[in-house]
Amino acid sequence: MPAAVYLPTSIEEMVGLLEDGDREPVIMAGGTVVMRLVHEGALIPTAVVCLSRLGLDRITSDDGGVRIGSCTSLAELAAFDAAPMLAEAAASVGGPALRTTATVGGNLFARSPYGDVTAALLAHDAVVEMTGPAGSSEQPLEDFLAARAPRAVVTGLRVSAAPASTSFLKLGRRRANATAIVTAAISIGEAGPRVALVGAFQRPRRSAAAEEALAGAATGARIGEEQIEAAAAAVAEEADPMADAIASAWYRRRMAAVVVRRALQSLGDGE
Amino acid sequence: MTARMVSFAVNGRAGSVAVEGLTSLLATLRDSLGLTAAKEGCGQGGCGACTVLLDGEPVLSCLVPVDVVEGREVTTLEGLTRIGSLHPLQQSFQDHYAAQCGFCTPGMVLAAKALLDRNPAPSREEIAQALAGNLCRCTGYQAILDAIEHAAREVTP
Numbered sequence A: 001m002p003a004a005v006y007l008p009t010s011i012e013e014m015v016g017l018l019e020d021g022d023r024e025p026v027i028m029a030g031g032t033v034v035m036r037l038v039h040e041g042a043l044i045p046t047a048v049v050c051l052s053r054l055g056l057d058r059i060t061s062d063d064g065g066v067r068i069g070s071c072t073s074l075a076e077l078a079a080f081d082a083a084p085m086l087a088e089a090a091a092s093v094g095g096p097a098l099r100t101t102a103t104v105g106g107n108l109f110a111r112s113p114y115g116d117v118t119a120a121l122l123a124h125d126a127v128v129e130m131t132g133p134a135g136s137s138e139q140p141l142e143d144f145l146a147a148r149a150p151r152a153v154v155t156g157l158r159v160s161a162a163p164a165s166t167s168f169l170k171l172g173r174r175r176a177n178a179t180a181i182v183t184a185a186i187s188i189g190e191a192g193p194r195v196a197l198v199g200a201f202q203r204p205r206r207s208a209a210a211e212e213a214l215a216g217a218a219t220g221a222r223i224g225e226e227q228i229e230a231a232a233a234a235v236a237e238e239a240d241p242m243a244d245a246i247a248s249a250w251y252r253r254r255m256a257a258v259v260v261r262r263a264l265q266s267l268g269d270g271e
Numbered sequence B: 001m002t003a004r005m006v007s008f009a010v011n012g013r014a015g016s017v018a019v020e021g022l023t024s025l026l027a028t029l030r031d032s033l034g035l036t037a038a039k040e041g042c043g044q045g046g047c048g049a050c051t052v053l054l055d056g057e058p059v060l061s062c063l064v065p066v067d068v069v070e071g072r073e074v075t076t077l078e079g080l081t082r083i084g085s086l087h088p089l090q091q092s093f094q095d096h097y098a099a100q101c102g103f104c105t106p107g108m109v110l111a112a113k114a115l116l117d118r119n120p121a122p123s124r125e126e127i128a129q130a131l132a133g134n135l136c137r138c139t140g141y142q143a144i145l146d147a148i149e150h151a152a153r154e155v156t157p
Helices: A011-019 A034-040 A074-078 A084-091 A096-101 A116-123 A141-146 A208-213 A225-238 A249-265 B025-032 B088-095 B105-118 B124-130 B142-155
Strands: A004-006 A026-028 A047-050 A059-062 A065-069 A127-132 A135-140 A153-160 A164-172 A180-189 A192-198 B004-010 B013-019 B051-054 B057-060 B073-075
Touching (some): A011 A047, A011 A127, A011 A153, A026 A034, A074 A084, A084 A116, A096 B057, A116 A141, A116 A164, A164 A249, A180 A249, A192 A208, A192 A225, A192 A249, A208 A225, A225 A249, B013 B025, B025 B051, B088 B105, B088 B142, B105 B124, B105 B142, B124 B142
Parallel strands (some): A004 A047, A026 A047, B004 B073
Antiparallel strands (some): A059 A065, A065 A153, A127 A135, A127 A153, A164 A180, B051 B057, B051 B073
């Protein structure tokens, strides 16, 4: 039975579609996550709600920070110079054609070891804005990834504009168009160190052990070699890596330490 | 299940297609419109053989739900030139032996066109980055890069 496909043109209409039916409809933004799962036979939807006509594709910024619409394309985020680590993370995903339609919100739902933009957002303490039949709400991204509310659609993500030293490093089997073996998104700001990783755990996550090892590190200051080694070792110890066709868990654990070390060594380069 | 109509322009011609269920732009181009230059290489968005242009921007048509192209302009390889003549990119691919089996070629040519439309004088590295999403199993890529470098010099005054 072919799926019913809806393209609501207002948030109200979208919420109405979420309320109907016993089963939650499949939510689709750019289609790069959903269409692939459908092609692979991993997803056989009966109803699909497409977000592309809701105007959720804007990036706005003010003194408080940056708000990224959930349907913002990775191509657009990759060109957003005001948030260099987010731009670098977006540019690291796939190739130019994928980035035209893939969205920031969709990256939150891409199965590991995808999630490079998600990791960069975690390093920026992103807050997720959602709306659904239960109304509008928000949640720190870290909590959202652990347990997301059902029948709530992500409409945007907010990050603060507070100054920070950042470093992003993605290790894949190729220099481009490659799934992560390990990706590190690191930020040292007023709120403290943030070390967010793809591939080191079962989903994009911050390494509490690495962040503890980096306690006291200051924005803009070079981190000492001893502290870098401690953070890298802490990640290798804490890691619970996934194994797949891209890399074994053993290799990911080894590379998590290497990638974190290199990312910390290049903190502040080019700033 | 009633079909719905999706209206869009392909290679400069406006039209409508009847669609049922969740259908990709690639399937619509190939199966409903007989435009078979775009290929299904993986169905996962990793190989680029399905690359077409949407309002001039490269997209992976196997992952684009056809509904989102409503009211927009799709360009396929068939739209690059009239039958009987070759676009400078196609001529350059031929001259540089940049196609062997030819399966990746439509995607490569359109990715190159999107690049040259935006950046008429790219460096070899910029060409490689623009084609990062297009895989080739035959040529080893160098002939493809040569062809695009040459075409860029030809087309740019």
